[in-house]
Amino acid sequence: MNQKQFDTVKNGKGFIAALDQSGGSTPKALALYGVSEASYQTDEEMFDLVHKMRTRIITSPAFNSDNIIGAILFEQTMDRKIEGKYTADYLWEEKGVVPFLKIDKGLADEENGVQLMKAIPGLDELLKRAKDRNIFGTKMRSVIKKASREGIEDVVDQQFALAKQILEAGLVPIIEPEVDINSADKAQSEAILRDDLRRHLDGLNEDQNVMLKLSIPTEDNFYKELIEHPRVVRVVALSGGYSREEANDKLRANNGLIASFSRALSEGLNDHQSDEEFNETLRNSVEQIAEASRT
Template sequence: MNREQLEQMRYGSGFIAALDQSGGSTPSALAHYGIPPEAYNGDVEMLNLIHEMRARIMTDPSFRGDKIIGAILFEDTMDRQVAGLDTANYLWSMRRVVPFVKVDKGLAAEQDGVRCMNPIPGLEALMERALAHGIFGTKMRSFIRLANPRGVRAIVEQQFEVGRTIVARGLVPILEPEIDITSPEKRLAESLLRDALLEGLGSLSPDELVMLKLTLPEDDDYYRPLIEHPNVVRVVALSGGYSRDEATARLARNHGMIASFSRALTEGLTVDMSDAAFEAEFKSAVEQVFAASIT
């Protein structure tokens, strides 16, 4: 584990850029960027286009470690290059941004009001490649729709089980049990999740460090006990479908949480923008998300 990167993730002022749209969410990300599905043929062209979008973001003058302390990459992005360097190497050596990689393989069918992760075949090999690339940590997402105690417990147990495997390889996992922002039981689901996460954290040894990526809660500072837990490097917030304005307003009221936004960060960026317009729009987004992340 890179100790300098650990210090930045634990104490740095700023937020994490989520640039890890997978094959399933990439068409939507490209459409928001102004590239409709009919503009490309097949996965190869699609992945080339999304990498061009991500590289444009990562090479933007505002994409720097003074405000963006980390970035989550899709596996395909990790294996590519930006400005002639391996992506993770570029992020850390040129921008001082700590690199993470998404490791989950999507969601299983809903059971007990939640969607656990699919099995992750090849996780060991992926972790080896991540370490070779200089990756600091990983991210994996589950999804909670309803406040079902059995379902929430299953999600958290799976997250910690896989998380321990990742910790053992010297990486810091981001556990992401997302709660649906439209859930009719969102507040109750948050209560169940917080309790289950605290129980899971209590089972870790002192040197087993994790991060948590959570939906912005209904009650301000609700996740403070998680933020203060000694095994938690950082608690970060997903935007979850909220607009940037709504997400940053909610985040600013949750002290100690920082952003890890995807669509809310890239909102307003389009492929046909001039470089000047793109840079101005992205700078504005970075400033807004940064301000909400340092409360």
């Protein structure tokens, strides 16, 4: 493990940028960026366009370690280059930003009020490639829709089983059991989730350190004990469908919780903007999210 990267993630002032839209979410991300589906005919063309978008974000002067401590990448992004360097190397060497990799392959159908992760074939090989590409950590997402104790325990069990495999490979896992912000019993789900996360965290060895990516809780500072847990490197928040302004307002009310926003980060960016307009829009977004993450 790169100790300097570990220290940056644990103690850095700022947030983690989520640039990991995958096959299913890429068309929507491009459409929000002003690139219609008529602009590409194949998946290869689509992924070329989204890499161009991500490259424009990452190479912007607004994207730097003053406000951004890490970035989560899609697998194809990891294998592509920016200005002649593999993306993870460019992030760390040129920007001082720690690279993470999204490893999940999407969600299974809802059962017991939750969506577990689909199987991840070839995970050991993917983790080895990630190490070879100088990736620091990984991210994997499940979704909780109802306050089902059985379902939530299944989610956390699956997340920690994979987390231990990731730790064995020498990477730091970001465990992401997202609670749907539109759930009618969101607060009850959060209570079950917090207790089960704490139980699993208490069972980790001293050399097993993980990160958590959680929906911003209904009750302010509800995850304080998780943020302070000795086995937790950092707790980050997803925007979950909130606008950037609303997500930032909620984030400010949670001390020690930092952002890991995707759509809220890129809100307002457009393919047709001049570089000056693009960089200014991104700068405003980055500064607002970083400020909200420093409470």
